[in-house]
Amino acid sequence: MKTLLLTCVTVAALASPAAAQRFQTEARDGVRYLVPKDESKQNESANLIQSRAMEMGFFSWPIPTEKVAADQASRPRQVSSCSGHDADYKPASEYGGADDWRLSNIGIAKAFIYEWMAYGNAIKAKDCTCDTLKADWPAAVAAFDTLTEGVENFRLYTDVPSRMRDQIKKDFNRMCDINMLLELE
Numbered sequence: 001m002k003t004l005l006l007t008c009v010t011v012a013a014l015a016s017p018a019a020a021q022r023f024q025t026e027a028r029d030g031v032r033y034l035v036p037k038d039e040s041k042q043n044e045s046a047n048l049i050q051s052r053a054m055e056m057g058f059f060s061w062p063i064p065t066e067k068v069a070a071d072q073a074s075r076p077r078q079v080s081s082c083s084g085h086d087a088d089y090k091p092a093s094e095y096g097g098a099d100d101w102r103l104s105n106i107g108i109a110k111a112f113i114y115e116w117m118a119y120g121n122a123i124k125a126k127d128c129t130c131d132t133l134k135a136d137w138p139a140a141v142a143a144f145d146t147l148t149e150g151v152e153n154f155r156l157y158t159d160v161p162s163r164m165r166d167q168i169k170k171d172f173n174r175m176c177d178i179n180m181l182l183e184l185e
Contacts, residue, residue, distance in 0.1 A: 025167055027063055034059040034167050045151045049160050052147050058113075058164045061120050064175035070128035075176055078169070079115040082130035086137030089114055102154040106144070112161035113147075114140035119168040128176035 024035040036054060039047045053059060076082050080091035092111040095104045117135030125132040148157055 030063055030065065031060050032063045032167070032171060034163060043156075045153055046156050046159065049147050049151060049156060053160045053164065056143060056146065058116060058143075058160075061168050061171065062123060064123055064126070064171055066126070066175075067178065068126050068128045068175050070176045070178070072178060075128050076130050076133055077173075079118045079133055082133050084130070085114075085134060088141075089137050091115075105154045105157045109148070109157040109161045110140055110144045112158065112165040113143050116161065116165045116168050119165070119172045122172055123168070123175060126175070128172075 026033045026035060036050055036059065037046075039050075042050070078091075079085075080093070090107065090111060092108040092115075095107040095111070114135050114137060117140055118133050121135060122128065122132045127133075144157075144161075147160070151157070
């Protein structure tokens with residue numbers, strides 16, 4: 001048992017720097033910036049998607065600076081908790097177990113981009129209701145097309161949008177959850 005515990009601790013220690021970089025952000029002048037992955041640790045296609053996402057503004061968003069009044073029992077915890085989205089939007093979780101992994105990765109990436117946009121809209125509006133937790137589906141699809149143009153390896157499609165969405169969602173939660181602390185400079 002002791003050997004198993006030591007093995008787990010060692011693996012966790014070795015994986016920590018890689019995991020930490022994946023979710024690293026910086027805050028400057030009221031804006032949060034997602035730290036890009038080290039280009040030397042990615043292939044050319046992954047670097048292309050990442051650089052396009054940065055150019056398109058997906059690696060930065062305004063940091064919420066105040067708590068927003070929200071009914072903690074009924075506030076949406078994620079974009080998919082709300083109704084009224086474009087009929088073509090499906091949450092990423094609905095793409096699991098698909099027969100065609102290429103189509104699944106495309107759908108997941110588009111959902112992540114849409115959700116990033118929706119969280120950004122809610123943060124800008126300082127609103128923790130479903131009223132602003134929406135985005136423009138055609139804009140998300142167009143952004144996906146731009147990010148992945150010329151990239152054939154569909155396994156790369158979800159990594160950058162996933163990181164973008166996960167980090168902006170943390171700021172949405174900080175803004176809306178009375179128990180979470182705002183991260184102020």
